[in-house]
Each structure stands twice: as C-alpha cells, then as structure tokens.
Amino acid sequence: MTEIRWAYALNQWDTNIDAFVRKRDHERAFKTISISGFSAIELTAESFGPWEPLGTPQQIADLYGSLDGFRQVLAGCALDAVSSYVYDPFIGFDVEMGRGSEPLDAASIPAITRTAVWFADALAALGGSVLVVRPVGSAWQTGPLSNEQIASLADCWNQVAAAVRASGISLALHFDFLSALRLEDGLARLLDATDPQLVGLALDTAEFAVAGFDPVEVFERHADRVHHIQLKNARDVVDDAEAATPHAEQSVRTEGGPRRIERWFFEPTDEGGLVDFEAFMRSVARHGYRGWIVVESDQSPHPAESAMVSGWYVQKVLAPIAAAEFHAVPESTPEHV
Template sequence: MSGVRWAYALNQWDTNIDAFVRTREHERAFKTISISGFSGVEFTAVSFGAWEPFGSPAEIANLYGSLEGLRSFLAECALDAVSSYVYDPFVGFDVEMGRGPDPLDPDAVERIATTAVWFADAVHRLGGDALVVRPVGSAWQTGALSDEQIGTLARLWDEVGRRIAAHDVRLALHVDFLSALRLAEGIDRLLAATDPALVGLALDTAEFAIAGIDPVAFFRSHADRVRHIQLKNARHVVDEAEALTPHAEQFVRTEGGARRIERWFFEPTDEGGLIDFEAFAQAVADADYAGWIVVESDQSPHPAESAMVSGWYVQNVLRPIVEGSARLVEEKK
C-alpha cells in the first residue's frame, strides 16, 4: 500500500481579513475539500486574532472549545486530520499582528521553539504529523548566507526538530521563491548542516519552479530529506536579480513586480505550466515516499472550483501513478 496521504490547503479560502471567520464558512470549505477526494486539510499559523480562526490556540478555543472539539467538527465534515501547520517565525504571537523573531538571531531559539511546540502538539492532536516552517527571510534582506549564518539556522532548526519530535511531528523546511536559501546553494548547505533525523524539507513544486529549480530533479536527488510535499503549478520564473529587489515580498510576490504578474500559483493540471506533475508523481512513487501531499491553489478567485478541479486531477491522474507503482512493489515482494 502507498504511504501517501492527500490533503488540501485552506489558505485559498482565507484571502480577506473578515471573509472566513464563521463556522458555516468553515463547514462549506471542509466539506468541499472532502468531497473532492482529500482526507486532510493544511492550516496556516497566523496571529490576526478573530480574523484568523485557525491561526492561534486562543481562536480555536473560542470557536470550537478545544482542539478535540475542532477534530470532531472535521470528522463531521468527513475529514480525518489536519495534515500540517505552516509556521512563519517572523509572525509574532506575543502581540496580535506583531513582528516575530528572526531565525538568524541566535537569541531567538527559545521563542521560536516554544511557538513551534504548541503548533506541533496541535498537529499531533488533530491527526497530522508535519510542521512546515519558513527557515529564513528573503534574499533581498540578507543576500547569500554566510557559513556562520547557515550554522545559526542549523542550530535553531535542529533544536526545534528535537523538541517537536517528542510530539511525533516532523519538521519540514519550506523554501519559497524569494528565500535567501535560493542563493549560493543555500538549500544544500543548510541540509548538510542539519541532522537528517530531525530536519527535513517541504518541497513546494511551484515555489521551486518559480525559483528556477526543477522540482522533479530536485526530489529525485533529495528524496531522503523530503518530509512533506506541497503541490501546485506555476507559469513564471523569478530570477535572482528580481528576487533581490528591495521589499520583494510586496513588490514582486504581492504586486507582481515589473511584469505585473497577476497570479503566481495555479492548480496542478496537465494543461500547461512549468511542472510535469506526472513525472513528479512517478518520482514520488519510485522513492517510496511516505507522508502527506498537500495540494494548494493560492490566490484562486474560486476556491471551491479549484479544490474540485484539483481533486479530479489527483484522483484520476496522480494517485493512480503513485499507488499503481506501490502495488507493483508489493507484488514483487
């Protein structure tokens, strides 16, 4: 049997500060994800108070009473688990909508680890097993990382990985297309500096492709470190010069940069884009990957439609590749 479980990211529903705050909206989203063929949902850790109902412990308690209450609600919507939480340390949880600690600050370990442990405990109690983290800031902020900075990051994430392992949760570093790790072989240097038993990688197909990294080739060469997969499509590449634009998060990612790109991310399909999803699915099968694959459609103007389109493609194209290869392996045994 394949060890792959399929989930869908909730982020595309939550695009406006007051558009996704009531339980009836949550029920519609969860049921849409379920009927589209997914068994889990991925949450984002954000500190916007009542406007981000799944982003902090307090708001989950306010709406659902407890994590157990939320899991019961998910089960009523025919979902098995929250597969994962996505946590960006730069988001502050001490003060609502505040600024969080910088992973490059050696004194930030305790604050980051404490927050990570809460979300890891939440993921475990909600049936999932992955904490996906943004390991460092953007390229324009730091330039290429020095060996000393890589060492600082390695010590931080080894410690976080060690602490959340006590909750049976795996740490997965998420490299976005503006990340400082895209420069000077930063991904490989950080992976080499961290303990493979404690620190893995979240491979986001679109983020890698936009950064000019072939996700299929990267997965094949780093399958032993991939702990989590996020699956989405992309149509445009951002080179290093564009990634180094001052305030690239706003100017490039949000506003589309000088090219005025309206949308960076798309549903996984075989109808164009930068990623060969069938080849990626085959690579996943060949590596005998076990873990969650989370489909995303960030920026989708029609969340329910995107979930159903993605679900059809997963069920009819990608899942048979992964599970078909898994059956062949079992038969050979």
Template sequence: MTGVRWAYALNQWDTNIDAFVRRRDHERAFKTISISGFSGVELTAVSFGPWEPFGSPDEIAKLYGSLDGLREFLAECALEAVSSYVYDPFVGFEVEMGRGPDPLNPDSLEPIAATALWFADAVHRLGGATLVVRPVGSAWQTGELSDEQIGTLARLWTEVGRRIAGHEVRLALHVDFLSALRLGDSIDRLLTATDPEFVGLALDTAELAVAGINPVDFFRAHSDRVRHIQLKNARDTVDDVEALTPHAEQFVRTEGGTRRIGRWFFEPTDEGGLVDFEAFAEAVAESEYSGWIVVESDQSPHPAESAMVSGWYVQKVLRPIVEGTR
C-alpha cells in the same frame, strides 16, 4: 506505494482577515475538500487574532471550544485530520499582527521553539504529522548566506525538530521562491549542517519552479530528506536579480513586480504550468516517501471549483501513479 495521504490547503478560502471567520463558511470549505477526495486539510499560522480563527490554537479554542472540538467538527465534515501547520517565525503571536523573531538571531531559538511546540501539539492532537516552517527570511534581506548564518540556522532548526519530535511531529523546511536559500548552494549547505533525524524538507512544486528549480529533479536529488509535499503549479519564474529587489515580498510577490504578474500559483491541472506533475508523481512512486501530499491553489478566485478540479486530477491521474495502480 503506501503511506501517502492526500490533503488540501485551506489558504485559498482564507484570503482576507474578515472573510472566513464563521463556522458555516468553514463547514462549506471542509465539505468541499472532503467530497473532492481529500482526507485532510492544511492550516496556516497567522496573527490576526479573532479575524483568523485557524491562525493559532488559542483562536481555535475560542471558536470551537478546544482542539478536540475542531477535530470533531472535521469528522462531521468527513475529514480525518489537519495534516500540517505552516509556521513562519517572522509572524509574531505576542501582539496581534506583530513581528516575530528572526531565525538568524541566535537569541531567537527559545521563542521560536516555544511557538513551534505550540503548533506541533496542535498538529498532533488534530491527527496530523508535520510542522512546515519558513527557515529564513528573503534573499534581498540577507544576500547569499554565510557559513556562520548557515550554522545558526542549523542549530536552531535541529533543536526545534528535536523538541517537536516528542509530539510525534516532523519538522519540514519550506523554501519559498524569495527565500535566501535559493541563492547559490544554500539549500544543500543547510541540509548538510542539520541532523536528518530531526530536520527534513517541505517540497513545494510551484515555489521551486518560480525560483527556477525543477521540482522533479530536486525531489529525485533530495527524496531522502523530503518529509512533506505541496503541489501547485506556476507559469512564471523569478531570477535571482528580481528576488533581490528590496521589499520583494510586497513588490514582487504581492504586486507582481515590474511585469505585473497577476497570479503566481495555479491548480496542478493548469495548461500553461511549468510543473510536470505526472513525472513528479512517478518520482514519488519510485521513492520511499511516506507522508502527506497537500494540493494548493492559494490564489484561486474560485476555491471550491479549484478544489474539485484538483481532486479529480488527484484521484484519476496522480494517485494511481503514486500508488502504482495506473
């Protein structure tokens, strides 16, 4: 198996808007990721202005002078690239902490495409390959998607994927555990309606597991459309009834719902986890997947420890399976 590169997501370090804004903090995180065996880092697009120095290309330029300046800083920390950006179109970049356009509104195509191009250019210049997007809002906001809504999303994301392809960046749709796409057969309907040349999937093992979807089976069924992989573990599931709770992003995801779940996501090595990572790695090895695999643990109270433990697991267990050297 060739063509697979390993990265780590920065989000577990960046937990508060004023807690990760200094270059020395970034240096420690990047060097920890590097010594843990990863060659890239995944960033998240957010709109907190100077409190989120990696939230947009503009903020990167303010702290590092330019995207090239950040690339040089990464190299100094022995990292090769920013593998990917995660972009939620509901995040507004016109106004700090603002609200962005709704993908289900046909008039949103141009503003979403313009922002996607902004991040795709950054990904390309930082040595990465993928723009990971949240393709639609949460289940409680929409219910099961109609054919008309699927058509609107398909036109939007096919066009966005076509435009960012000019930057040699691939579009990957990310299905989170509260997504409207979890309802019924919406994932398959959207994939059928989109152009596979320009629209792929970002498979997040933990988000799927929490939604009650087996990520190994899902990968085997959709490996031809998977353009990006995010590895993390989960212990608990959320059924459709709970996902349809009003304001589920706050009540369920942030506050833990009626069960008061304290933490949704864990390292791949977590003993109580739902995901069979060795079986998943075997499925990847048997496929033609080529691209980044990003390890996450975005609620870890000990980010450096989580990165190192995850790095050991990747180097000693998962990577040999994926590369066929075990």
C-alpha cells in the same frame, strides 16, 4: 505514516483577514474538500486574532470550544485531520499582528521553539504529523548565506525539530521562491548542516518552479530528506535579480513585480504550468515517499471549483501513478514521520 495521504490547503479560501471567519464558511470549505477526495486540511499560522480563527491553536479553541471540538467538526465533514501547519517564525503571536523572531539570531531560538511546540502540540491533537516552517528570510534581506549563517540556522532548526519531535511531529523546512536559500546552493548546504534524523524538507512544487528550479530534479536530489509535499503549479519565473528587489515580499510576491504578475500559483491541472506533475509523482512513488501530499491553489478566485478539479486530477491521474509505481518500491524503504 505508512502511505501517501492526500490533503488540501485551506489558504485559498482565506483571501483577507475578515473573509473567512464564520463556522458556516469553514464547514462549506471542509465539505467541499472532503467530497473532492481529500482526507485532511493544511492550515497556515496567522496572528490576526479573531479575524483569523484558524490561525492559531488558541483561536481555534476560542471558536470551536477546544481543539477536540474542532476535530469533531472536521470528522462531521468526513475529514480525518489537520495534516500540517505552516509556521513563519517572522510572524509574532504574543500580540495581534506582532513581529516574530529571526532564526539567524541565536537569542531567538527559545521563542521560536516555544511557538513551534505550541503548534506541534495542536497538530498532535488534531491528527497531524508535520510542522512546516520558513527557515530563513528573503534573498534581498541577507544575500548569499555565509557558512556561519548556515551553521546558525542549522543550530536553530535542529533544536526546534528535537523539541517538536517530543510531540510526535516532524519538522520540514519550506523553500519559497524569494528565500535566501535560492542563492549559492543554500538549500543543499542547510540540509547538509542539519540533522537528517530531525530536519526534513517540505517540497513545494510551485515555489521551486518560480525560483527557476525543476521540482522533479529537486526531489531526486533530496528524496531522502523530503518529509512533506505541497503541489501547486506556476507559470512565471523570478530570477535572482528580481528576487533581490528590496521588500520583494510586497513588491514582487504581492504586487507582481515590474511584470505585474497577477497570480503566481495555479491548480496542478493548469495547462500553462511549468511543473510536470506526472513525472514528479513517478519520482515520488519510485523513491517510496510516505507522508502527506497537500494540494494547493492559494490564489484561486474560485476555491471550491479549484478543489474539485484538483481532486479529480488526484484520483484519476496522480494517485494511480503512485499506486502503479508503489509495487516497484523495496519494502525496506524508510518511512517519514
């Protein structure tokens, strides 16, 4: 990919397993995203069968006849591609709502690889280029990762990345605010342990902000490994103690923790947000990032409005910053897949 391309995550429309299942609802969302100035969508892997018709390649084919049929629908809505799929290996796909695999368990690598290749092949057919993966469980489950655990994770994701690269797809590790990688510099240790030619980072601005990290500083530190960017805002921070709450995915992320936070993520335009998007974009352009930038607002109560406001902000503020900084980037800057 030789330029920054803008996509929009579809997850904010999909608020419940039976809330976004009809083609007409999909097409309305696609057209809203398109007229807002985005050229692609990002999908999230789900295992609820027909209740999540965009959750797997098989479900897409069942609803739209084939992956090509789905891509034609996207083209009819003036969208070029599915930029990326977000895959959590802890979710199983052999049965609906099944249990997946543990990346720390070497015996799980073949199963994770098969599923990753399944999604990567679909992405290749849908014009995408990045498989975004959750690399490890939450902090409350593992505590700080040992050197041996980091080595095990690196072996897993090196193998998976090599397998999906055969389909022309890049692998990017996604850091979430409850991740074990938040502890004792786990993210940097994992990136150092993985093959930089194969394994990249998906930098989600809000997830880092909620975890107490400045996304600009994270990008500056790991710019050469960033293969994918997700933009959204956040207002509140979760410290290590709160992240260590048992079953934090439910008690903190879903229920809001003891502070009863109703919504963790917001549009980039949110005035109360923690992320300095203009500074972030200057850093992104200065380092010569080439690839997808996906805007998200995955807890928006008004998804169409959020998409349109975000599209305005991209076109009027963020894209011009990138264009202005682009001219200062050396031509020899390496591209990301």
